[in-house]
Amino acid sequence: MTDDFITLDRVTQHYTGFTLDVTMRVPKDSITALVGVNGSGKTTTFRIILGLAKPDAGTGTLLGTDVTQLPNSVKRRVGAVLADSSFDAVFTGTDVIRQAKAFYPTFNATLCRTLLTRFSLPENKPMSDFSTGMMAKFKTIIAMSHEPDVLILDEPTAGLDVVARNELLDLLRAYMETPGRAILISSHNSKDIETLCDDFYVIDRGRIRLHETIDRLRDDYAVLMLTDDQAAELDRTHILASARVRGGVHALTDARRYYEENMPGVAVARGDIDELITIMTADQNAAPPTATESHNADAHNERNQS
């Protein structure tokens, strides 16, 4: 019996000019991020997991159940926040709480109200009067308040100032202190991902380009900042992607120590998610990754992890 709370296996969805083909897992007791540029397929992936969109092929499971046939008992164990989602404009916080209590028998209204007070969110104002940041906090609090086993959060910190963002991240860490939970999160803020998550997937043009742990990202990943001459002589054995920048080439590697030892004159910066996404999405003149490439990336990463 798998410990994965979310699995997607060659889940495919075709749109005009865009194809999503995703394979990924979110294990129990982990926080997994899905990162990528706008339009890379993150929200579509989340919608498929929640049963809001039906894939054209492939299989996906959420808490062990097929995502195309999610029963209410499974949906009650999931808390979800999608980007660009909202509650009814005329509903107040009190109305949303009342609605949530009717949908979720485990909804903890006391906890919810405590969190709303902590985040200075009013209960008697209509949703239409909420700012972007207020709405982001409110949606996350409502999603957490029925104490779900899985949280699926699509850009929950979008529009938040640094203080509110840190408070929300602390809330998510506190949520994960209870064993048997998992979070799948997307964010454009790499610092959020690097401080909160255990592992991450990079999605580019509908396909997974990379799956890695945050620990390996910190320890082994690096960006080599090369001149043209250095790039021409580069040993590409451990280069994952490269992109031309003004004045040279940036090359992404998962073997930082190798290049530090063998190319001592090269400028090496520690890998971070922003650079990783920038280089990977700019690689190969924007040729979209094939399904084979994305599965090879996963196999490559799994070999490194073992």
Next chain:
Amino acid sequence: MKGLVERDMIAMGKNRLFLIVMLALCVFYTVSDMYITGVLLMPMLFSTVCGAMVRNDLSAPVRRTLFAMPFSAGEYIAEKYLIATVPACLLAVVLQALSAVAHRQSFAQSAVVVVFAVLFTALSASIEIPVNIIFRDRAQLARICVLAVALAIVALAIFVGVGADGVPAAIAAMPLWAWYGGAIACTVAVLASSVAVSLHALRVAQL
């Protein structure tokens, strides 16, 4: 389904102005000579507004939150039809009962009015709900087109059937039990077809 009903109760409660105007119109029609119009019209109006709440549910920001909640497409459709028809039909019965007392109508006359009110309410819901699910933001335009087509068919049937042997004459000559049976059969058939269309449309919709 409990969550959906609670949600619609909250939403309806936000339309205080509409409810007050409806109440005023109900009183007006009941005490006036246009009481039959009131019994037929007010439930239809209520049903139409309930059906239109579907459009808000399916608006882009709301549907992404709403349809991630624990209910199935079948439960959503069932709840919407129940909310759009049951209170409206009860309203028709109450209004007709008050009108019958105020204007000394017989039970037989009242029964005919209520049956037609239920039929028209069912027709309203049967058009409103699937049109809002399928067409969403373009529902207002689509509704006009659907009603235009339906009225054209009815007008054509009446026009073609004018005369002693025509459809209206045949209906008028039917015995009362056939009237009631036909109206109930019609209501059930229209509702069943509408539910099937709505359910299919919601299941294939990308939310």
